[in-house]
Amino acid sequence: xxxxALEAGSFHSVMSSTGPKRPGAGxxxxxxxxxxxxxxxxxxxxxxxxxxxxxxxxxxYHATSLDSVLADSGxxxxxxxxxxxxxxxxxxAVIAEMVQGWGDLRGHISRPGLDPLAALLALVDExxxxxIEDPIARGGTRLLNDLPRRARxxxxxxxxxxxxxxxxxxxxxxxGLLRDGIEPALVARQIVALIAGHRQICDAAADRHSLRQxxxxxxxxxxxxxATDAWLATWRAAKPG
Numbered sequence: 001x002x003x004x005a006l007e008a009g010s011f012h013s014v015m016s017s018t019g020p021k022r023p024g025a026g027x028x029x030x031x032x033x034x035x036x037x038x039x040x041x042x043x044x045x046x047x048x049x050x051x052x053x054x055x056x057x058x059x060x061y062h063a064t065s066l067d068s069v070l071a072d073s074g075x076x077x078x079x080x081x082x083x084x085x086x087x088x089x090x091x092x093a094v095i096a097e098m099v100q101g102w103g104d105l106r107g108h109i110s111r112p113g114l115d116p117l118a119a120l121l122a123l124v125d126e127x128x129x130x131x132i133e134d135p136i137a138r139g140g141t142r143l144l145n146d147l148p149r150r151a152r153x154x155x156x157x158x159x160x161x162x163x164x165x166x167x168x169x170x171x172x173x174x175x176g177l178l179r180d181g182i183e184p185a186l187v188a189r190q191i192v193a194l195i196a197g198h199r200q201i202c203d204a205a206a207d208r209h210s211l212r213q214x215x216x217x218x219x220x221x222x223x224x225x226x227a228t229d230a231w232l233a234t235w236r237a238a239k240p241g
Contacts, residue, residue: 041083044075047073048079048080048090049090051069052091053135053139054072054135054139056094056142094143095157098137099140099157101136102157117169117172120165121219124219128195128215132211141199158196165184166187169226170184177228195215
């Protein structure tokens with residue numbers, strides 16, 4: 001039911017294609033990828049990060065061992081400690097990689113003819129796809145619950161989502177696509193909360209693939225309360241089936 005902005009790939013493939021991280025994307029404990037890494041070292045670091053994220057997503061932080069991460073990544077203990085000072089530093093790096101990916105994602109959902117409200121649906125669609133398919137996104141979101149909370153981790157994850165959603169909703173309001181009296185920031189908070197809540201339910205039920213259906217159902221209820229009748233008519237006409 002939602003517009004597809006990216007024809008192939010996933011959250012992490014989009015994120016990985018954006019090049020070196022901006023300064024400040026990570027931590028002083030080596031969670032950010034050093035810009036000077038050689039391609040082979042960068043590939044090793046990414047392999048360790050991805051394997052770790054898969055284990056964190058499946059088993060949680062406390063039940064994940066570094067030996068199991070190394071076995072799946074094909075890396076060595078020396079390589080792991082070259083890039084990450086500790087297990088917690090590795091986990092923080094997964095979170096930083098995830099937050100960076102969410103930040104890069106919005107720039108990849110624009111296409112000619114996509115209005116701001118349709119762009120928001122496309123953005124959410126890609127977020128949901130990442131939470132279902134991508135180990136960095138799945139591992140990073142679980143780690144936000146498993147690790148002691150730090151304001152910049154939680155703010156970077158949920159706060160960025162709220163800001164991006166509010167910006168698109170603000171553009172939609174200016175374009176006359178929203179009903180009178182709709183507050184973009186308030187709606188943005190509800191959208192982020194419903195995705196986060198449904199993701200936790202799906203994780204608890206070990207059924208992450210049902211997240212898309214749950215979010216689609218939420219859109220079916222939410223959109224008629226915020227979008228104009230004219231926009232809804234166009235959206236419904238374009239829905240498959």
